[in-house]
Amino acid sequence: MKIAFLADPLSGFKIYKDSTFAMMREAARRGHQIYAFEQRHMVLEQGVVTADVVEITLTGDPDDWYEAGEAQTLRLAEFDAVIQRKDPPFDMEYVYGTYLLELAERQGARVFNKPSAIRDHNEKLAIGQFSEFTSPTLVTSSGTRLRAFHAEHGDVILKPLDGMGGAGIFRIKDDGLNLGSIIETLTDNGARTIMAQKYIPAIVKGDKRVLVIDGKPVPFVLARIPQGGEVRGNLAAGGVGVAQPISDREREIAEAIGPKLAERGLLLVGLDVIGDFLTEVNVTSPTCFQEITDQTGFDVPAMFIDAVEKAADRK
Known part of the structure; x- marks a missing residue:
């Protein structure tokens, strides 16, 4: 198989813990051809989605862990699988990337995870589809509603909907210390929607x-x-x-x-x-x-x- 990985720059990989590297290593062990490209390398021209990709050879050296061939422009549909592994932030650039991948799918590309499914499942909001498994949760930009949620539950977590790695997460205990300031900051004074959840000990x-x-x-x-x-x-x-x-x-x-x-x-x-x-x-x-x-x-x-x-x- 020819497998292309859409990922962040390879130079930034910490291969001792990187899951994308682990995927590449296993695929290479099985004899699959491994390619890599970044989102900025995708192009839509005359209705066809291509990417400037490099073929990757894993060296086994923890420092210089890969060798890259010459860049070549290939249709994404030429690959047996395209693995979407770009990290958030899930901003509009990320969304544009899913649109390009979706067009590539229509031309025969096999993309995992499916780009429209990624776009439709905000990593925080998706739990709303499975509320039988969640603790009390509120999604709103309203400071009044957030204060009422805290008053009801006493100990809560507030977090942005577009964060990753724990960024922007706050715990507000019963005393409500800095509650107003945190709500104003996270919601940008009511302009941004955030999530509140009851604290889980x-x-x-x-x-x-x-x-x-x-x-x-x-x-x-x-x-x-x-x-x-x-x-x-x-x-x-x-x-x-x-x-x-x-x-x-x-x-x-x-x-x-x-x-x-x-x-x-x-x-x-x-x-x-x-x-x-x-x-x-x-x-x-x-x-x-x-x-x-x-x-x-x-x-x-x-x-x-x-x-x-x-x-x-x-x-």
Whole structure:
């Protein structure tokens, strides 16, 4: 197979933990040809979507980990699979990228995750489709409603709808310290919609990343445990990742949601679960492949590339 990865610059990869690198390594191990390109390398010209791609050879050297061939302009439909792995922010440039990928699909490209499905599933708001699994949640730009939500629940989390890695997340305790200032900042004085959720004390045991591949949960999760009084478990915010067997509740959530998301074209999903509650549905570039594999021996990249091969054959 010829597999093209749409990703951020390869020079910025931290290959000891990067999930996209783990995917590439497994695909290369199986003899697939690996290509890479960035979103800015896509072009629509005379109705055809192409990209300036480079073929990648993995060297095994942790410092100079790849060799890139000469750039060549190819139709995305020429690849057996295009793996969308660009990180947020999910801004208009990201949206434009999904439009180009969607046009490429119409020309025969096989894109995973499906670009329209990525666009339709905001990673925070998507939990609204599965409210039976969520803690009390409010989405609004209204300072009055946010204050009322805090008054009702006492201890709440406020966060932007377009953040990643724990950026912009605030916990407001019963005393309401700085509540007004935080609401004004996050909502831009009522101009921006944000999310409020009732605080879940089980965060001290970790924000669990449950990976779901082609509708099936990976049998291990990564508990991202906050450190030093921090409320955020995100690894980017200093959380420590501890792999654990999936719990009965986590499996229940994944098995209820996973097949529905797979039917919509989301081959890889990262569900975030705290305690008994679903808090996010990650669809852009879910991570934690290497942490789970290294700590448990379960080969997450192999499960993913198996799914890519099967999905590409189904097209």
